[in-house]
Amino acid sequence: MRGPVELAAVTVVTLGLALVSPLGAAETVAVNPLLLTPVEQLRPDEVRFMQQRLADWPQLQHYRDANARLPAAVPGQPRVVFFGDSITEGWGKDGSAGFFPGKGWLNRGISGQTTAQMLVRFSQDALALKPHVVVILAGTNDIAGNTGPSTQGMIEDNLHAMMELARAHGIAVVLASVLPVSEYPWMPGITPAPKVRALNTALKRYAEAKQLVYLDYYTPMANAAGGLDPQLAEDGVHPTAKGYAVMAPLAEAAVKRALQQK
16 A cells, blocks of 8 residues: 555654544554654655655546546446545456456545545545445555554544535445454554454444445454455455455445445
8 A cells, every 4th residue: 555665664663643532532543654754864755755745645636537538327337436545446447357347336446545535535536426326445544644643533534524425415325344454564563453443343333323334344354363364465454356356245235235225
C-alpha cells in the first residue's frame, strides 16, 4: 500500500502518538514517520513525493478519465461500485478476469488511501457513477497511520459520512469489515490486530443499527493471531488469488442482499 519513498522512510522507525478518543480515553495511534521528519532532514525524493501528494491529496485524477468514459449502465445489469484502497484496487480492473467478469461492476480502489482521502473523492468516484450499490472497504491504512494519526472515532466518522451520502442519493450500501492484519510490512511494531477487531465490532453495530448490509471478510479469513495466513496474503495485508477467491462469493452474496433491500 506504500510507495517506495514512503516505505523507505517508515521502515527506519515506528512512531506513535496518543490522542484522546471521543470517550475521553487516550488512544495510541500510528503515524508515518515521514510526516514527522524535520524539514532539513528530508531527502529531495521525499520532498517531491509529498509535493505530488499535496497537489492532489485525494487523487481525484486517478479515475477522472475512466469515469468520463464510462458508458451508460446496461439495462437489467445493476451497477455496483467497489470503493476502497489497495485491497480493492488489487482485485482487478473493471472487466478483468479477476474482478467479477461479466457483471459490469466497477473497481474504484486506490492504493494506500485512508478514509479521509476516500471521503473527499466519494462524490466523484462513487456517487456520480449512479450505482445501485456501493461496497465500501476502508480503514486499514488509517490504522497504519498512512496520512497521519487517526483514532477509531475519526475512521468511523469518515465511513459514516460516506454511507450517509450514499443513502441520501438512493444508493444501497454494503459495509465491509476491515481485513485481518497482525503486522504492516511498511509500519512494523504497531500491533494492529486488536484495533482491527475493535473497529469491525463498531462497524457491524453501526450497520445493524442503520439496517445496512455488513460484509464480514474478517471471520472466515483471520488466523489465531488476528492476521492473514500466507496463502491468503503473502505480505499479511494484500490478498493473493486464493484470498480474493474467499472474498468474492461473500461480496456477491452481500451485493445480492443489498439489491433485495432497494
